[in-house]
Amino acid sequence: MSSSSKPNLPVTNAVNGPPNADLVRERGAASFPVRDLTYLVYGGQERTEHLERIANMVASDPVFRKTDRFFLSRTEQYRRSLEKVRHYKELIAKHNLHSELDQQDLRQAIDEDLPIGLHVGMFIPTIVGQGTDEQQKKWLPLARAYKIIGTYAQTELGHGSFIRGLETVATYDKSTQEFVLNSPTLTATKWWPGALGKTSTHCVVFARLVISDRECGVHPFMVQLRSLENHEPLKGITVGDIGPKFAYETMDNGFLRFDHVRIPRDHMLMRFAQVAADGTYSTPPHSKVSYATMVFMRAYIIGTASSTLAKAVTIAVRYSCVRKQFPLRSGEPEQQILNYQNQQAALFPLLATAYAFHFTGNYIRQMYSDFVRGMRAQDFSVLPEMHATSAGLKSLTTWIASAGIETCRASCGGHGYSKLSGLPSLYANYIPACTYEGDNTVMCFQLARYLLKLYGKAQAKPGLRLPGNVSYLEKSTLLDERCDASTEELWLDPARQLHAYRNRALRLVANCANRLVAEMQKGKDEVLAVEAIKSDMVKVAKAHSYYVVLNNFVNAIEQLRASGTSTPILRVLKTLCDLFALHFIQADLGDFLEYGYLSSLHTEPLHAQIRRLLEAIRPDAVALVDAFNFTDHALGSALGVHNGRVYETLFEWAQQEPLNKTQVAPGYHEYIKPFLLAKM
Ligand SMILES: CC/C=C\C/C=C\C/C=C\C/C=C\C/C=C\C/C=C\CC/C=C/C(=O)SCCNC(=O)CCNC(=O)[C@H](O)C(C)(C)COP(=O)(O)OP(=O)(O)OC[C@H]1O[C@@H](n2cnc3c(N)ncnc32)[C@H](O)[C@@H]1OP(=O)(O)O
Numbered sequence: 282m283s284s285s286s287k288p289n290l291p292v293t294n295a296v297n298g299p300p301n302a303d304l305v306r307e308r309g310a311a312s313f314p315v316r317d318l319t320y321l322v323y324g325g326q327e328r329t330e331h332l333e334r335i336a337n338m339v340a341s342d343p344v345f346r347k348t349d350r351f352f353l354s355r356t357e358q359y360r361r362s363l364e365k366v367r368h369y370k371e372l373i374a375k376h377n378l379h380s381e382l383d384q385q386d387l388r389q390a391i392d393e394d395l396p397i398g399l400h401v402g403m404f405i406p407t408i409v410g411q412g413t414d415e416q417q418k419k420w421l422p423l424a425r426a427y428k429i430i431g432t433y434a435q436t437e438l439g440h441g442s443f444i445r446g447l448e449t450v451a452t453y454d455k456s457t458q459e460f461v462l463n464s465p466t467l468t469a470t471k472w473w474p475g476a477l478g479k480t481s482t483h484c485v486v487f488a489r490l491v492i493s494d495r496e497c498g499v500h501p502f503m504v505q506l507r508s509l510e511n512h513e514p515l516k517g518i519t520v521g522d523i524g525p526k527f528a529y530e531t532m533d534n535g536f537l538r539f540d541h542v543r544i545p546r547d548h549m550l551m552r553f554a555q556v557a558a559d560g561t562y563s564t565p566p567h568s569k570v571s572y573a574t575m576v577f578m579r580a581y582i583i584g585t586a587s588s589t590l591a592k593a594v595t596i597a598v599r600y601s602c603v604r605k606q607f608p609l610r611s612g613e614p615e616q617q618i619l620n621y622q623n624q625q626a627a628l629f630p631l632l633a634t635a636y637a638f639h640f641t642g643n644y645i646r647q648m649y650s651d652f653v654r655g656m657r658a659q660d661f662s663v664l665p666e667m668h669a670t671s672a673g674l675k676s677l678t679t680w681i682a683s684a685g686i687e688t689c690r691a692s693c694g695g696h697g698y699s700k701l702s703g704l705p706s707l708y709a710n711y712i713p714a715c716t717y718e719g720d721n722t723v724m725c726f727q728l729a730r731y732l733l734k735l736y737g738k739a740q741a742k743p744g745l746r747l748p749g750n751v752s753y754l755e756k757s758t759l760l761d762e763r764c765d766a767s768t769e770e771l772w773l774d775p776a777r778q779l780h781a782y783r784n785r786a787l788r789l790v791a792n793c794a795n796r797l798v799a800e801m802q803k804g805k806d807e808v809l810a811v812e813a814i815k816s817d818m819v820k821v822a823k824a825h826s827y828y829v830v831l832n833n834f835v836n837a838i839e840q841l842r843a844s845g846t847s848t849p850i851l852r853v854l855k856t857l858c859d860l861f862a863l864h865f866i867q868a869d870l871g872d873f874l875e876y877g878y879l880s881s882l883h884t885e886p887l888h889a890q891i892r893r894l895l896e897a898i899r900p901d902a903v904a905l906v907d908a909f910n911f912t913d914h915a916l917g918s919a920l921g922v923h924n925g926r927v928y929e930t931l932f933e934w935a936q937q938e939p940l941n942k943t944q945v946a947p948g949y950h951e952y953i954k955p956f957l958l959a960k961m
C-alpha cells in the first residue's frame with residue numbers, strides 16, 4: 282500500500298466507549314428528576330416518547346447524517362438536502378406520519394434548513410390565510426402532496442423592510458381577465474426568497490396591484506415559475522440562486538424577474554381583497570391583513586429561539602464539565618472549567634434564558650391561535666397587539682439567542698472555533714433570524730410605536746383599561762416608585778423583579794413620549810420628531826419585551842405550582858427564573874440607575890444574589906441541559922456528545938477531513954518540495 286494513499290492515523294472506535302466519569306457523577310447528583318422536566322418541556326410523557334421515536338429514527342438513518350457536512354461543496358450540500366427531502370417524504374408514507382404535527386416533528390428531528398421550509402412555513406400558510414375557499418381547494422391538495430413546491434417571494438433587490446416600496450407590478454387586463462406581472466427595474470428583482478432559486482415550481486409573489494392606472498397597494502399572487510414536466514423556467518421568467526451567503530448553504534435563496542408574465546384573475550389570493558372581472562376592486566377589512574403570514578412566522582421564530590439557544594448551551598455546559606484546566610493549588614487535580622465562576626456567569630444566564638424563552642414560545646403560540654380564531658370570525662381587533670408583541674419578541678429572542686450562541690462558542694475555547702463543535706454553523710445559520718421576517722430594529726420601531734400610542738391614550742384618558750401586558754402604561758404613578766430590594770432575599774421576590782422591569786419599561790416609554798413632544802415643540806413635525814428618538818424606541822421595545830418574557834416565566838411557574846408540579850422541579854425552575862430576572866437587570870444596570878430606581882443599596886445585594894444563584898445552579902447544570910433531551914444527531918457536536926467522549930469524538934471526526942486522505946499534502950510537489958529541496 283502506498284504511504285501517500287492512506288493516513289497513518291490510528292482508526293479509533295473510541296467514540297462509543299464508557300461515558301465520561303464527570304458527566305456520570307453530575308448526572309447522578311441532580312436535585313430533580315430530569316425526566317419529569319423533559320416531560321414538562323415537551324408537553325407530557327406520551328408526547329416526549331413520540332418525539333424520541335422520531336428523533337431516534339432520524340438519528341439512526343444514514344440519509345440524515347450530518348458528520349460529513351463540513352466537507353461538502355455548496356452544490357453537494359444542496360443536493361444532499363434534496364436527498365433528505367425525498368427521504369422525508371418516503372418516511373411520511375412508510376410510517377404514516379400524515380398529520381401536520383408529525384411532519385413538523387420529523388422536520389425538526391432532521392434539523393436542517395431544507396429547501397421545503399418555505400413551502401411548509403410560508404407558502405402553504407399564505408394559501409390558507411389569504412386564499413378563498415376555492416383557491417384553497419385548488420392549491421392546497423397539490424401543495425400538501427408536494428405536486429407543486431412553493432415559496433414566499435416578497436423581498437426585492439431594492440426593498441425588504443419597506444413593503445410599500447416594492448416595485449413588482451401586477452396590472453389587471455380587463456380584456457383578458459388576467460394580471461400582467463412585470464419587474465420594471467433592476468431593483469424590482471425578487472431577491473432572497475428561500476428555495477426560489479432552483480427548487481420551487483410556484484410562489485406567492487407580492488406585487489403592487491394596478492387597475493386602470495389606479496394603485497391599489499401590495500397584494501399576493503400565485504405564480505407558476507417552472508414547468509412541472511422538466512422544471513425549466515416558464516416563458517417570461519428569469520430565476521436563479523443569489524450566490525454564496527454567510528451560511529445557509531442547503532438553501533437556494535433566489536432571484537426572480539418577470540417580463541410581462543400573464544396569470545389568470547383567480548390567481549390573486551382574494552380572501553380579503555378582491556378584483557372582480559370588470560376590474561372593480563374591493564378593499565380588505567384591515568389594510569395589513571395581507572402581512573399575516575409574516576406575523577405567523579415571527580411567532581414561529583420566537584418559539585425556535587429557545588431550542589436553538591438550548592442546543593448551544595447543552596454543548597457548552599457538557600463540554601465545560603468534561604474540560605479541565607489548572608489545579609487550584611499545585612498537586613491538586615485540575616478543575617472542570619464549569620467550576621469557574623466566570624464560566625458559570627457566561628453560561629447559566631443563557632441556560633435560564635433558554636427556559637424563559639420556552640415559556641415565551643408557549644405564550645405567543647396561544648396568543649396566535651386566539652388571534653386566528655378571531656380572524657376567522659372577521660374580528661381583526663387583536664391584530665395590532667399581536668403584530669406589535671410578536672415583532673418585539675421576535676427581535677429580543679433572536680438577538681439574545683444569536684449573541685448567546687457566540688458566547689457559548691467562545692466559552693469552549695479553541696475547540697469552540699472548530700466546526701466540529703457544531704457551534705459555528707449553529708451561529709451562522711441562526712443569525713439571519715435577526716434580519717429575515719423583519720429586520721429586528723425595524724420590528725422594534727413597530728412595537729415602540731404601539732406602546733407610545735397606548736401610553737398617549739392612557740395619558741389623555743385616565744381610567745382607560747389597556748390589554749394585560751401593557752396595562753402598566755396606565756399607571757404613571759409607578760414612575761415615582763423605587764426599588765425596595767435592599768437584601769439578597771428580597772431580590773428573589775417575583776413581584777419585586779416584575780416591578781423593576783415594569784418601571785424601566787414605563788420610564789423609557791414616558792421619556793420617549795416626552796422627547797417626541799419636545800422635538801415637536803422645537804418645530805419638527807411628527808415624522809421628523811420620530812426620527813429624532815429612534816434609538817430610544819429600540820430600547821423601549823426591548824424593555825417591554827423583557828418584561829413580557831419575565832412575566833410569562835413567573836406566570837408559568839405559578840400555573841405549574843397550582844397544577845401540582847413537584848417541589849424539586851418548581852425549585853429549579855424558580856432558580857432559573859430568578860437568574861433570568863436578575864441577570865438582565867445587571868446587564869442593563871445603567872437603565873435602572875439612571876433615574877434612581879436603584880442605588881448601590883440595591884445593586885450590592887443584587888450582585889451577591891446572582892453569585893448565589895450561579896452556585897445553586899452548578900450541581901444541576903448538566904441535568905438541566907440533559908432535560909432538553911437533544912440527540913447527538915440534533916446537536917451535531919463533538920463537544921456536546923451525550924457520553925462526554927469529547928476528545929475521542931473530535932479525533933475521530935477530524936479523520937474525515939479530505940486533507941487527511943493522503944499522507945503527503947496536495948500541492949506538496951508543486952509548492953513545498955521546490956524550496957525544501959532547493960540548494961542553499
Ligand atoms: C405560531 C406558529 C406555530 C407553529 C409553526 C408551525 C409550523 C411552521 C412550519 C414551518 C417553518 C419551517 C421553516 C421555517 C424556518 C425558519 C425560517 C427560515 C427562513 C425564513 C424565511 C424568511 C422569510 C422572509 O423574510 S419573508 C419577508 C419578510 N419581510 C418583512 O418582514 C418585512 C418587514 N416589514 C414590514 O413588516 C412592514 O413593512 C413594516 C415595517 C411593519 C411597515 O409596514 P408599512 O410601511 O406597510 O406600514 P406602516 O409603517 O405605514 O404602518 C401602518 C400601520 O400598520 C401597522 N402594521 C404594519 N405591519 C402590520 C402587521 N403585520 N400587522 C398589523 N399591523 C401592521 C403599523 O404598526 C401601523 O400601525 P399604526 O398606524 O396603528 O401605527
Ligand SMILES: Cc1cc2nc3c(=O)[nH]c(=O)nc-3n(C[C@H](O)[C@H](O)[C@H](O)COP(=O)(O)OP(=O)(O)OC[C@H]3O[C@@H](n4cnc5c(N)ncnc54)[C@H](O)[C@@H]3O)c2cc1C
Nearest residue numbers: 434435436440441442473474475713716717718719720722
Ligand atoms: C437568510 C434570509 C432568508 C430570507 N428569506 C426570505 C424569503 O423567503 N422571502 C422574502 O421575501 N424575503 C426573504 N428574506 C429577506 C428579508 O426578509 C429581508 O432581508 C428583511 O426583511 C430585511 O430587509 P432589508 O434587507 O430590506 O433590510 P434594510 O431595511 O435595507 O435594512 C438595512 C438597515 O437599515 C435599517 N433600517 C431600515 N429601515 C429603517 C428605518 N425606517 N429607520 C431606521 N433604520 C432603518 C435596518 O435596521 C438595517 O440596519 C430573507 C433574508 C435572509 C437574510
